Structure formats: structure tokens, C-alpha cells
Amino acid sequence: MTDWSWDYNPSAEYITDGLPPEVVAEVERLAAELAVLGHDSVRVGRPFDREGGLRQFDIFGGRGFLSFLPVPRHECVYVCHVTWYG
Known part of the structure; x- marks a missing residue:
């Protein structure tokens, strides 16, 4: 367990506006799991060939x-954008 947290950047209203509630719930669940990873979250997801950055x-x-x-x-861990294709 780490002391890391997660937050929306710039704001929850800006990022989640218009998204279905189940998508927002999934994004928040994943963000919480990324925060649990702590420093290892710099290696999760794309791009696969380097650490850090967006x-x-x-x-x-x-x-x-x-x-x-x-x-x-x-x-x-800052959630910066959510793209939903539906």
C-alpha cells in the first residue's frame, strides 16, 4: 500500500461531463488502482517503450x-482526459 492519491486535472466536472455514470465509476476505480501502484504507475499503459509522461x-x-x-x-496520479466511444 502506498500513500499515493489520485485526482482529476483540471477538474472532475470538466473531464467527466457527458460521460455515462458507469464509465465515470470505472475511471475512478482504475485511478484508485493506479494510485495503489504508486511509483510503478509510471510504467502502466501506453507508451510501452518508456516510463513517465502522459x-x-x-x-x-x-x-x-x-x-x-x-x-x-x-x-x-492525475486523470487528465477520458475518451469514450460508446
Whole structure:
């Protein structure tokens, strides 16, 4: 267990506006799991060939994806964007 947390960047309203409730719930569940990974979250998702920076992770079997930024010095995973194809 780590002391990492997660948050929306810039805000929950901006990122989740118009998304179905089940998609928001899945994004928040995944964000919480990424925070549990702590520093290892810099290696999760795409791109596969490097660590750090903006990462992407598929949701619902490719029906969308979330972009997140793990920031080790803040000990936080920031959800920056959610794309939902429906």
C-alpha cells in the first residue's frame, strides 16, 4: 500500500461531463488502482517503450481510454482526459 492519491486535472466536472455514470465509476476505480501502484504507475499503459509522461489505458475492452499523468514528486496520479466511444 502506498500513500499515493489520485485526482482529476483540471477538474472532475470538466473531464467527466457527458460521460455515462458507469464509465465515470470505472475511471475512478482504475485511478484508485493506479494510485495503489504508486511509483510503478509510471510504467502502466501506453507508451510501452518508456516510463513517465502522459500515459494511456484502455477501458471497457477498447470502447474508450483514459489519459493519466503519474507525478512521483506529488505522489499523485492525475486523470487528465477520458475518451469514450460508446
